[in-house]
Amino acid sequence: MKTVKQHWWKALSVILLVYTFGFSFLVPLSPSIKSATPSSLEIGENKVILTGYNTGFTADEPIHIAIEYDKQTLLCGTAISVLNENQIEASFTVPDSLPSKVLHLRLHTTRFSCFSPELIKAFSIVEAPADDAQCSSPPLASSVPLDIPNRLQLNETIRNLMFHVPMWFTMMVILSISFWYSIKYLNTFDLRYDRIAREAVNIGLLFAALGLVTGSIWAKFTWSEHTDLFTTSGWWVNDVKLNGAAITTLIYLAYRILRNSLQEANQKAKVSAVYNIFAFVLMLVFIMILPRITDSLHPGNGGNPAFGKYDLDSTLRKVFYPAVVGWILLGIWMLSLKKRISTLENNLEDE
Amino acid sequence: MFAKQLVNLLKHELTLEMKQKHFISSIVLYIVSTIFVCSLSFTSISETSIWNALFWIIILFSLTNAISKSFLNENSDKQLFLYTLINPRVLIVGKILYNLVLSILLVVLSFVVFTIFIQSDGLTDMNYWLFFLAVILGSTSLSSTLTMVSAIASKTNNNIGILSILAFPILIPSILLSIEFSNLAINGGTTEMAGQFIVFLSLINLLIIILSFLLFPYLWRE
Numbered sequence: 001m002k003t004v005k006q007h008w009w010k011a012l013s014v015i016l017l018v019y020t021f022g023f024s025f026l027v028p029l030s031p032s033i034k035s036a037t038p039s040s041l042e043i044g045e046n047k048v049i050l051t052g053y054n055t056g057f058t059a060d061e062p063i064h065i066a067i068e069y070d071k072q073t074l075l076c077g078t079a080i081s082v083l084n085e086n087q088i089e090a091s092f093t094v095p096d097s098l099p100s101k102v103l104h105l106r107l108h109t110t111r112f113s114c115f116s117p118e119l120i121k122a123f124s125i126v127e128a129p130a131d132d133a134q135c136s137s138p139p140l141a142s143s144v145p146l147d148i149p150n151r152l153q154l155n156e157t158i159r160n161l162m163f164h165v166p167m168w169f170t171m172m173v174i175l176s177i178s179f180w181y182s183i184k185y186l187n188t189f190d191l192r193y194d195r196i197a198r199e200a201v202n203i204g205l206l207f208a209a210l211g212l213v214t215g216s217i218w219a220k221f222t223w224s225e226h227t228d229l230f231t232t233s234g235w236w237v238n239d240v241k242l243n244g245a246a247i248t249t250l251i252y253l254a255y256r257i258l259r260n261s262l263q264e265a266n267q268k269a270k271v272s273a274v275y276n277i278f279a280f281v282l283m284l285v286f287i288m289i290l291p292r293i294t295d296s297l298h299p300g301n302g303g304n305p306a307f308g309k310y311d312l313d314s315t316l317r318k319v320f321y322p323a324v325v326g327w328i329l330l331g332i333w334m335l336s337l338k339k340r341i342s343t344l345e346n347n348l349e350d351e
Numbered sequence: 352m353f354a355k356q357l358v359n360l361l362k363h364e365l366t367l368e369m370k371q372k373h374f375i376s377s378i379v380l381y382i383v384s385t386i387f388v389c390s391l392s393f394t395s396i397s398e399t400s401i402w403n404a405l406f407w408i409i410i411l412f413s414l415t416n417a418i419s420k421s422f423l424n425e426n427s428d429k430q431l432f433l434y435t436l437i438n439p440r441v442l443i444v445g446k447i448l449y450n451l452v453l454s455i456l457l458v459v460l461s462f463v464v465f466t467i468f469i470q471s472d473g474l475t476d477m478n479y480w481l482f483f484l485a486v487i488l489g490s491t492s493l494s495s496t497l498t499m500v501s502a503i504a505s506k507t508n509n510n511i512g513i514l515s516i517l518a519f520p521i522l523i524p525s526i527l528l529s530i531e532f533s534n535l536a537i538n539g540g541t542t543e544m545a546g547q548f549i550v551f552l553s554l555i556n557l558l559i560i561i562l563s564f565l566l567f568p569y570l571w572r573e
Contacts (some may be wrong), residue, residue, distance in 0.1 A: 185570050243523070251518035257516055261507040271506045274566045278499060279521050281562055282555075288522040289551050 010333050013081040015328030023319045024148075024162045031055040032150035033107055033116045040121040041075075046092045048120070049083070050105075053150060057082045058110075063089050066135050067120065069101050074122075076135035095167040100124050116149070149316065160218045162319055166327035167211035168245070174204040174331050175252070183271040194269035195346065197276060198259065199338040201252050203331055208249045215245070242285050251279045352569060357436045359537050360445035370426055375453075378417045382461050390468035399473035399537045406465055408528050410458055410486075411493065412521070418450050418497040419457040420513050422505035439571035443502070447495045458486055476539035485536050485545075488552040489529030492559060496522055499563040502570055528552050 033052045041048070051067070065077030072195065077100075078092035101283075105116045121138040148158060178200035185193040218240075220234045236242065258275055368375060386409060396402040466474075497518055505515040532548035542549075 082507045129381065134393060184564075212453050247520045254520060258503070258507070258513065259514060268505060271503055272571055273501075274570050275517060276561050277501050278503075278566060279517075280522045281558065282496075282524065285555060285558060289555075 013326050013329035016322045020162050020323040024159045027148050029150040029332040030297040031112045032114045036120045043092050043094050043096050049089050052086050056085050066106045068104045103129050155219050164214040166324045167207050169324050170327045170331040171204050171207040173328050174200050185273045195342045204226040205252050308312050356441040357445050364449045382413045386464050386468050396456045396469045402471040414493050419511045421501045439568040443567035447498045450498045454490045458490045478536045481536035483535040492556045493527035497558045
């Protein structure tokens with residue numbers, strides 16, 4: 001019973017991470033239309049080929065396509081023919097009174113419905129709202145299957161959300177623990193606290209490295225045009241959050257170098273605790289102030305929609321929050337193991 | 352008591368500086384020769400933001416050099432004795448104040464030399480008072496951070512190398528803010544437009560001084 005009381009959180013961490021990995025890698029992406037050729041409509045009849053992802057069209061199912069602007073249906077697709085499981089051809093007849101706008105596309109079948117914002121452009125002479133077209137719609141699917149949202153540009157990389165973002169949360173938690181134990185050390189001069197602070201920095205650096213790697217891969221395939229793996233461009237962009245990450249990594253690498261360049265254990269502990277406190281506070285200031293004066297490509301900054309808006313829908317929330325808790329608990333578990341190892345090593349040295 | 356010790360410490364620092372004139376002259380020469388080397392590479396910079404960034408990089412390296420010796424003397428026994436007579440908090444405040452005055456003098460000198468050697472066409476609508484304020488606030492946070500970190504670095508053998516490694520990452524926020532702030536001043540911004548820079552830089556400066564004040568005694572007991 002005592003074991004259960006002491007170690008339940010480790011079991012929780014394992015369960016949450018298994019859930020996270022299972023969900024992130026096994027659940028398919030929701031069907032979505034990714035591109036339209038030609039991507040701009042002209043007055044008269046247009047034959048447009050729509051390419052989707054995970055759509056699985058079949059020739060005999062009813063498909064309904066509407067082009068919308070501002071929640072108003074403007075055009076309906078007619079003469080829809082299925083080319084293959086991910087491609088359909090539809091024809092749109094554009095009247096001469098369509099607003100010259102970037103339009104959204106909505107597609108329904110009996111199995112799923114999807115919405116692709118800003119997919120197709122229309123140009124016409126008269127800037128006036130068209131008549132509210134009413135398209136005949138097939139009955140909607142009664143049960144929506146479990147899937148991960150499929151966003152333009154993000155595509156499959158959305159799964160990285162469960163790995164990249166929790167890395168930084170975990171790093172901040174672990175570094176805060178280090179900060180706390182450095183303060184405790186300066187109050188008591190007990191070397192045990194210094195060992196915890198040191199090991200926490202090591203674990204924090206590991207999570208920072210993982211965060212940088214996962215973020216770099218994500219940036220390469222969403223923000224960059226160079227998605228070829230063997231080019232150097234696109235792995236890094238100049239963004240305030242990336243700078244914050246780089247600075248944090250540099251500060252704690254410097255902390256390790258400072259420790260290694262001091263000899264005597266008490267002096268090492270005292271000097272590095274002072275630097276740890278000084279640097280951590282200034283790093284927090286950086287993370288809080290700088291995003292206020294500069295834009296970022298990250299969600300929630302510089303006009304980009306925040307997590308709450310549509311990036312993190314209710315399906316993703318069900319995995320994202322457990323993932324964060326799971327990774328943080330894993331970090332703390334690693335820290336407790338490292339603490340025990342360093343205590344044992346210290347005892348060996350003393351003998 | 353605090354004020355009296357502080358005044359005595361500043362007097363002592365000044366006498367030391369006057370005795371070792373070679374030190375201050377070497378820093379001045381360092382600044383002039385760095386700027387001269389830059390002017391050989393680009394005599395005129397059309398882009399004011401590059402002109403500004405170059406200016407701050409030169410200031411960063413000059414001040415790192417100038418302040419790295421703050422706690423170098425303490426290893427001699429006599430210095431150690433003198434410094435144990437006073438409160439360590441007086442010592443860090445005194446060192447920060449002294450380095451602040453030194454940095455402002457060096458930065459003003461760098462500005463004069465820099466504008467003489469490296470021209471930029473876009474400097475005509477510069478708001479000089481605002482630029483001066485940016486330089487003062489920026490060099491305050493540079494000099495106070497560098498003073499505190501040089502106290503940490505002086506505990507190791509490789510003083511200036513460790514100082515740069517330890518100080519540069521934590522200096523980046525204030526450097527970035529100062530560069531943005533002085534860019535605004537160069538483009539003819541007004542004090543109202545610079546409000547958030549003034550507030551943030553002052554807050555960072557205050558925070559650095561409070562942290563140094565709180566943490567230095569732990570370093571000093573070593």
